[in-house]
Amino acid sequence: MTSTSQDLTVDVIVVGAGPTGENVADRAVQGGLTAAIVESELVGGECSYWACMPTKALLRDATALRAAQALPAAGQAVTGKLDPAAVFARRDEFASKWDDSGQVDWLNGAGITLVRGHGRITGTRAVTVTAADGTTTNLQARHAVVVATGSSALIPPIPGLADASPWTNREAAGAKSVPGRLAIIGGGVVGAEMATAFSSLGSQVTLISRTRLLPGVEPFAGEYVADALRTYGVTLHLDAGAEEVRRDDAGEVHLKLSDGTEVTADEVLVATGRVPNTKDIGLEHVGLEPGSWLKVDDALAVVDDDGQLEDGWLYAAGDVNHRALLTHHGKYQARALGDLIAARARGDEPDLSTWGRHAATADERATTQVIFTDPEVVAVGHSAESAEKAGIDVGVIDYDLGSVAGASLHADGYHGKARMVIDEQRKTIVGFTAVGPDTAELLHAATIAVVGEVPLDRLWHAVPAYPTVSEIWLRLLETAGRDR
Numbered sequence: 001m002t003s004t005s006q007d008l009t010v011d012v013i014v015v016g017a018g019p020t021g022e023n024v025a026d027r028a029v030q031g032g033l034t035a036a037i038v039e040s041e042l043v044g045g046e047c048s049y050w051a052c053m054p055t056k057a058l059l060r061d062a063t064a065l066r067a068a069q070a071l072p073a074a075g076q077a078v079t080g081k082l083d084p085a086a087v088f089a090r091r092d093e094f095a096s097k098w099d100d101s102g103q104v105d106w107l108n109g110a111g112i113t114l115v116r117g118h119g120r121i122t123g124t125r126a127v128t129v130t131a132a133d134g135t136t137t138n139l140q141a142r143h144a145v146v147v148a149t150g151s152s153a154l155i156p157p158i159p160g161l162a163d164a165s166p167w168t169n170r171e172a173a174g175a176k177s178v179p180g181r182l183a184i185i186g187g188g189v190v191g192a193e194m195a196t197a198f199s200s201l202g203s204q205v206t207l208i209s210r211t212r213l214l215p216g217v218e219p220f221a222g223e224y225v226a227d228a229l230r231t232y233g234v235t236l237h238l239d240a241g242a243e244e245v246r247r248d249d250a251g252e253v254h255l256k257l258s259d260g261t262e263v264t265a266d267e268v269l270v271a272t273g274r275v276p277n278t279k280d281i282g283l284e285h286v287g288l289e290p291g292s293w294l295k296v297d298d299a300l301a302v303v304d305d306d307g308q309l310e311d312g313w314l315y316a317a318g319d320v321n322h323r324a325l326l327t328h329h330g331k332y333q334a335r336a337l338g339d340l341i342a343a344r345a346r347g348d349e350p351d352l353s354t355w356g357r358h359a360a361t362a363d364e365r366a367t368t369q370v371i372f373t374d375p376e377v378v379a380v381g382h383s384a385e386s387a388e389k390a391g392i393d394v395g396v397i398d399y400d401l402g403s404v405a406g407a408s409l410h411a412d413g414y415h416g417k418a419r420m421v422i423d424e425q426r427k428t429i430v431g432f433t434a435v436g437p438d439t440a441e442l443l444h445a446a447t448i449a450v451v452g453e454v455p456l457d458r459l460w461h462a463v464p465a466y467p468t469v470s471e472i473w474l475r476l477l478e479t480a481g482r483d484r
């Protein structure tokens with residue numbers, strides 16, 4: 001059988017139909033351009049099928065159950081245990097049963113051309129797509145090629161690990177049964193969330209982390225989550241590494257740790273960070289190293305060590321540029337970039353000023369994240385440490401969330417803490433972190449304060465309703481002092 005080939009010319013080619021790629025293509029089309037999007041697996045990307053959505057669905061029932069148990073009467077009314085099969089069934093719905101037809105319908109409705117297959121850059125503004133049946137499509141762009149190929153789990157070179165059939169986020173997010181014993185290597189966001197999920201579903205979890213738990217956020221937040229995990233029966237080996245991993249003939253996994261402990265488990269989940277999906281996308285044709293993260297300038301144009309590549313037709317957005325490995329930041333970059341490509345195609349100068357329409361300023365000044373452990377962790381902008389490193393004249397205000405009236409009403413024994421990081425020169429908030437049950441929805445108020453650079457004396461006029469957890473804002477301001 002001979003494989004066939006076809007040619008297609010569009011204004012913009014987007015490689016990768018994850019949340020980032022979909023949004024770049026959508027904004028470009030809304031800006032009057034034509035766009036083709038290339039996808040080798042499922043339209044919707046890692047987030048929809050193996051990351052954000054399914055993992056949050058694995059966590060939600062347990063969080064709701066614990067919330068009920070934190071109230072005397074509701075706790076008495078809820079007496080049973082979680083049914084893992086029901087949790088998995090709901091998770092399956094949130095992963096659209098790994099069927100992307102809904103997202104394909106959305107692409108069609110948005111006027112974006114889908115080309116299924118593996119995309120590789122082959123020359124200037126050129127991408128060749130090889131479909132599963134060997135058919136090729138030669139795409140040519142009039143204006144831009146955007147790489148939005150995302151990231152995959154990093155498997156560290158721990159002796160024996162790769163041969164031990166480790167779980168990555170994909171097997172964890174798509175689990176069909178609950179392992180009796182689960183070892184997790186890595187104490188970042190994936191490790192902490194999956195330790196919460198699987199311990200709640202009944203696994204005996206052991207988590208091994210080279211660092212403290214959740215090294216990306218304020219240390220106190222990781223400590224609250226570590227304490228909670230211990231109460232859920234999770235064994236934590238912090239500041240320890242796995243030195244050797246072996247799966248025996250009976251299927252058991254054995255891990256030798258640097259602290260001298262030996263751990264035996266039924267499955268081992270690797271959660272030690274990500275690698276970019278750039279190994280086989282034709283980077284060699286533009287003078288870049290295959291397998292590397294793509295460095296970008298303020299316009300999200302790919303740059304090498306000497307500056308922008310050729311005449312700036314190649315862009316990268318989302319995980320693959322390593323600015324902020326989060327869906328909402330990938331989508332935020334995508335909105336700026338799709339608009340920028342359309343503007344440049346019209347001959348307009350993009351607005352790359354700080355907070356300008358085409359600048360992804362929030363990636364640097366106001367990265368937002370919710371970590372869906374129980375307690376939840378929310379963070380925007382600087383931690384105290386990163387603000388100091390950035391040369392800001394830092395003020396740190398802490399408050400016990402459990403002492404806020406709304407929080408004590410929300411749950412008996414509410415345990416949490418919030419921190420506001422102030423720029424003492426400008427009298428604005430440059431960072432906010434909170435840890436506590438159901439804090440996720442506190443984040444956006446903080447984000448608006450940081451992005452809006454709202455002066456502290458104006459924030460006194462943002463009156464939080466009584467009795468809500470948001471009164472934390474008033475308490476933080478009172479602690480800071482009105483005459484600061």
Ligand SMILES: Cc1cc2nc3c(=O)[nH]c(=O)nc-3n(C[C@H](O)[C@H](O)[C@H](O)COP(=O)(O)OP(=O)(O)OC[C@H]3O[C@@H](n4cnc5c(N)ncnc54)[C@H](O)[C@@H]3O)c2cc1C
Nearest residue numbers: 016018019020040045046051052119150318319325326327
């Ligand atoms: C377990 C886990 C949980 C997470 N939870 C959250 C969360 O709750 N909230 C949050 O904001 N973030 C979360 N993240 C991060 C989030 O998943 C990523 O930031 C997000 O998926 C990045 O989107 P993207 O579009 O850049 O890449 P991806 O979602 O990785 O999409 C890239 C797409 O490109 C395709 N592709 C790759 N190479 C090619 C090629 N050569 N040709 C054609 N197609 C190609 C891939 O198949 C994929 O569909 C989580 C991550 C993990 C691992």
Ligand SMILES: NC(=O)c1ccc[n+]([C@@H]2O[C@H](COP(=O)([O-])OP(=O)(O)OC[C@H]3O[C@@H](n4cnc5c(N)ncnc54)[C@H](O)[C@@H]3O)[C@@H](O)[C@H]2O)c1
Nearest residue numbers: 156186187188189190191209210211271272273325370371
């Ligand atoms: N709720 C969310 O927003 C959410 C959820 C999950 C993942 N994500 C994103 O996905 C990305 C990947 O998450 P992740 O948890 O895989 O990476 P991560 O970078 O957050 O954490 C990796 C952890 O593994 C540890 N580690 C690395 N090598 C190790 C080794 N050999 N032995 C023991 N520990 C080791 C690191 O010290 C670190 O603590 C993150 O950037 C995160 O923001 C977001």
